Amino acid sequence: MHEVLRDQLMSMARYVRDPRHNAPPPGIEARRLAVYRQLFFGNVESLLSGGFPVLRASLGPTTWQALIESFYADYRCQTPLFTEISEEFVSFLEAGGGAALDLPPWVVELAHYEWVEAALLLSDKEEPAHDPEGDLLEGVPLLSNLAWPLAYQWPVSEIAPGQLPQEAPPQPTLLLARRGADLQVHFSRMAPLAHALLVSLQERRCSGRQHLEALAESIGVEGEAILPQGLALLQNLRSQGVVLGTQVEPAW
Template sequence: MMTFPHLMSCWRNQQKPRQSCNRPALFLKRRRDMPWQDEQAAFAAVLPAPHLPAPGCTSGPGQSRADRRFNIYRNNHISSLIDALAAGFPVVRALVGDEFFRAMTAEYIRQHPPRTPVLLAYGETFPGFIASFPPAGSLPYLPDMARLERAMAESLNAGDADPLTINTLAGIDPAALPDQRLILHPSARWVESDWPVISIWQAHQASGTSPSPDARAGAERAIILRPDLTVDLHHAEPGAYKFYRDLASGSTLGDASEELGEEAATILPGLLGTAFAMGLVTAISGQQSKPITTGNRK
């Protein structure tokens, strides 16, 4: 079990979420000498930091009671964010253990409080935080695992579009194919790692039958896609991964094929067949397929 005593002691000092009584949980009192936006900033500054005292703008039947109520509110707020991160990064949590994960995410919340009321958006910077978090350094693949899980969450909540079939290519003049651009599915996400993070992720799934992979097995590349209601995770070889990334960046079929080198004529049909089979292509050139929705999933 990974531990870091200072943060562990801080986490243990926090109480579990408590139910409030029938009285109002918290009052805010206005200070005439302080603008409202400054009061809000002061309240927000101490909310993710259990070691800081309650802000002066809280009040109640007794100031000590108000401070206790604020601490309950703050503890519940932090716990809800930790639970949200645990739901978004389940394999990261499994790799480090629940106690380490909760302490690490409590520190993340303190340093990076939410900037938007949309809870789904929270955790975008969590992989970078893990990379700079010394106690997690014994698992060098942990930041990439967080990147993978974050990419899967983004794919799940991305916009929808109808995938095309490979028969669509039959209606295009072969001489014009090199100048065509393939429009890829809006849910497509890409993760490249020096570590076998895909194999590690698959080994932690309830339905997985793969043995625990060797973390030293080498680099892996993932194409993450949700062509319908399920997020799919695809392994990709280096050449295929670069080819699809080039298409995603707007390269024409001709330009992307040139990067394949002398083997282009041999492997291009298979790469295109795989792209259409996995539901990666939604339009050719500027003719976008009819979208199902332009917004994110709720």
């Protein structure tokens, strides 16, 4: 008997997920199936509409509806948590989801940009142990877990229904997203050197001097030439809470 019940449930799940390509389960009237479909699909669509308002408005209702239907029908989420469905949607787009809809080329980056705000708001990641007054040049500067350097090919912060880019600009859009003490997420534009420094802090642990010397080498100047500017930048980032301070050496 349990096999029969399982088959019935799977048949219903397949139909509710994608009624255009799956037959309805026998014995259930169409009106009731429509209620189930609207209940489940409507919840997902409502969550994603709230998480991606600019993307939704920029695509328009018809394309947005088709995109969510494709996500709902074709993608298999790796988490049951509603709070993580936005990240799953971004993964769906990054994997080429919705390709049959001929989406604009900026869709993936705009979706990621909108997801970042929710991800930082909900983050419960703890900050590492650090010395807030540590020497940023000789010590190992630590980037806050709530500060993310971002780089996009498309001008994601400017896209809106009336401002849809036709081609990517020659320069990338470099941003810093951070959750402040006010528990709000703030986005700010970054100069290339500042962005490169934050990416360096994010990717490896070494002294501030070593970070700056590596950046100097990458742009073809002497390390000493950018040390004053680089130290001032690190100090400014610390005052904003983007850089926490320096790494605390473990006591053995």
